[in-house]
Amino acid sequence: MSDHPIGLTIRGGVKVYPGTRALKGVDFDLRMGAVNVLVGENGAGKSTLMKVIAGVESLTEGRVEMGSQPVHFRNKSDAVAHGIGIVFQELNLFPNLSVAENIFIGREPVRGGVDIDTAHQYKAAAALMARLEQDIDPDTPLGHLRVGQQQIVEIAKALAQDARILILDEPTSALSAAEVQVLFRVIRDLTAQGVGIVYISHRLDELIHIGDYITVLRDGVITGARSMEGVDIPWIVRAMIGEGSKEFPRTEPPNFGDEVFRAESVTLPRAGGGNTVDHVSLSVRKGEIVGLYGLMGAGRTEFLECIMAQHPHSRGQFFVDGKPLTEPDVASRIGRGIALIPEDRKRDGLVQIMSIRENITLSALGRFTRLFHLNLRGEAATALDFVKRLTIKIASPENPVSSLSGGNQQKVVIGKALMTGPKILLMDEPSRGIDIGAKAEVFRTMRKLAADGLGILFVTSDLDEVRALSDRILVMANGRITGEFPGDADAAAIIGAASPSTQRSQAA
Numbered sequence: 030m031s032d033h034p035i036g037l038t039i040r041g042g043v044k045v046y047p048g049t050r051a052l053k054g055v056d057f058d059l060r061m062g063a064v065n066v067l068v069g070e071n072g073a074g075k076s077t078l079m080k081v082i083a084g085v086e087s088l089t090e091g092r093v094e095m096g097s098q099p100v101h102f103r104n105k106s107d108a109v110a111h112g113i114g115i116v117f118q119e120l121n122l123f124p125n126l127s128v129a130e131n132i133f134i135g136r137e138p139v140r141g142g143v144d145i146d147t148a149h150q151y152k153a154a155a156a157l158m159a160r161l162e163q164d165i166d167p168d169t170p171l172g173h174l175r176v177g178q179q180q181i182v183e184i185a186k187a188l189a190q191d192a193r194i195l196i197l198d199e200p201t202s203a204l205s206a207a208e209v210q211v212l213f214r215v216i217r218d219l220t221a222q223g224v225g226i227v228y229i230s231h232r233l234d235e236l237i238h239i240g241d242y243i244t245v246l247r248d249g250v251i252t253g254a255r256s257m258e259g260v261d262i263p264w265i266v267r268a269m270i271g272e273g274s275k276e277f278p279r280t281e282p283p284n285f286g287d288e289v290f291r292a293e294s295v296t297l298p299r300a301g302g303g304n305t306v307d308h309v310s311l312s313v314r315k316g317e318i319v320g321l322y323g324l325m326g327a328g329r330t331e332f333l334e335c336i337m338a339q340h341p342h343s344r345g346q347f348f349v350d351g352k353p354l355t356e357p358d359v360a361s362r363i364g365r366g367i368a369l370i371p372e373d374r375k376r377d378g379l380v381q382i383m384s385i386r387e388n389i390t391l392s393a394l395g396r397f398t399r400l401f402h403l404n405l406r407g408e409a410a411t412a413l414d415f416v417k418r419l420t421i422k423i424a425s426p427e428n429p430v431s432s433l434s435g436g437n438q439q440k441v442v443i444g445k446a447l448m449t450g451p452k453i454l455l456m457d458e459p460s461r462g463i464d465i466g467a468k469a470e471v472f473r474t475m476r477k478l479a480a481d482g483l484g485i486l487f488v489t490s491d492l493d494e495v496r497a498l499s500d501r502i503l504v505m506a507n508g509r510i511t512g513e514f515p516g517d518a519d520a521a522a523i524i525g526a527a528s529p530s531t532q533r534s535q536a537a
Contacts, residue, residue, distance in 0.1 A: 032062070035058045054091070064241045065225065066242070068229070068233070074249040078246070115197075123171060127167060127168050128154060129147075130150075132150075132186045133150050151167050162208075165182075177205065184212065195224055234262070285316045295308070297332075304508050308345075315483070331508075366451050370443060370456040378442040423437065453483070453484045455486050499516040
């Protein structure tokens with residue numbers, strides 16, 4: 030313990046929002062030169078605690094100390110001035126600006142006190158990309174990058190601040206396995222320099238691998254705080270939820286119907302040559318859950334986007350109930366019974382300023398429109414029915430959707446998709462950024478939908494998840510289907526099929 034001095038302390042931390050107490054007398058010690066992992070289910074208070082440290086929120090009661098001296102952060106800038114940086118789970122970047130501009134926004138290097146020194150900014154951003162082992166040109170518009178690459182840029186932005194305390198909230202949720210290892214090397218370099226890291230993740234094996242100290246939150250209260258020595262996953266889960274590990278057992282053997290969806294030779298050309306999606310063919314039966322597994326860059330998300338007609342230059346054929354899809358736009362694909370749960374629910378799945386009710390019914394407002402008037406009573410009743418059906422935990426359907434935890438927001442996105450009456454549900458990383466309990470609820474929802482006859486095709490980069498949930502597993506690498514396995518297939522075989530290097534050697 031003495032090797033890692035305490036750099037920041039919270040004592041008696043209470044945070045009250047209207048209708049809820051997010052923190053209930055929290056005592057927290059952040060140790061320097063170490064990785065302080067923080068874990069808990071959605072709604073446990075993790076993000077609130079970190080927002081207090083980062084100056085985004087202020088305590089209702091209690092105090093924050095640094096070096097035994099009380100500090101009060103009026104805003105994020107105050108925290109930055111004290112050497113505190115944060116990488117939020119939900120990206121806080123500008124898609125119309127370049128990578129370099131995003132990294133240094135608000136702290137641009139200037140020349141002569143007037144002009145932005147773009148050459149220095151580019152050079153510094155390139156050095157950060159090299160440190161993170163990313164082949165990304167700093168002049169690239171951020172909106173041209175995939176979510177995982179954008180997350181790398183967010184991490185680079187925090188590193189550029191030379192923070193002495195760095196908070197990482199779900200930093201690996203969209204990263205490939207190779208990128209995770211790069212991040213872990215950077216974290217160890219930082220701790221060797223005395224930086225205190227707070228690391229939040231729902232991937233429990235990551236916490237054990239990278240952590241030096243662990244703090245567990247449940248319902249705004251710390252239920253466990255200790256050195257990571259001797260900590261295992263069952264201990265973490267008991268502290269998180271007060272019970273053994275949550276499994277996802279099947280309640281009954283799957284009963285598949287006829288083929289509901291088929292894709293044939295789907296191809297998406299890549300700018301500069303080659304194919305992002307390379308002659309992919311697959312099918313899904315009624316009541317079947319098909320997992321599409323692969324590493325970031327395999328082409329999985331782009332394949333789902335091709336199904337939804339989001340890439341006009343893609344080629345291939347699609348069939349629903351044996352009938353070809355010829356409609357060239359998203360709305361028509363939805364009308365034919367296809368719905369997509371996007372990877373980035375905040376950006377693509379929800380309207381944050383709208384209520385839970387409005388988000389759920391947004392995809393099917395025509396059902397509630399009569400002579401240019403909206404049937405608010407019918408809309409509210411239908412939304413409430415979906416809230417109950419999907420067991421969405423809310424105080425009121427009129428609350429903003431942004432007030433919900435990540436897991437419950439995800440179920441709102443599912444509800445919005447179901448409002449269209451789909452025959453095939455496409456789900457891109459359905460458990461991204463949600464905790465083990467919320468994941469179990471989303472998985473139960475998926476199984477219930479499949480049991481009702483819905484065909485589900487879901488994308489994931491989580492090996493345990495694809496093996497636990499899938500009736501059949503398809504693996505993608507380099508834009509191609511490289512393997513097909515039963516749901517209980519050997520993990521090593523699935524990983525081998527997903528390896529781009531293996532596929533290159535086979536092609537050679």
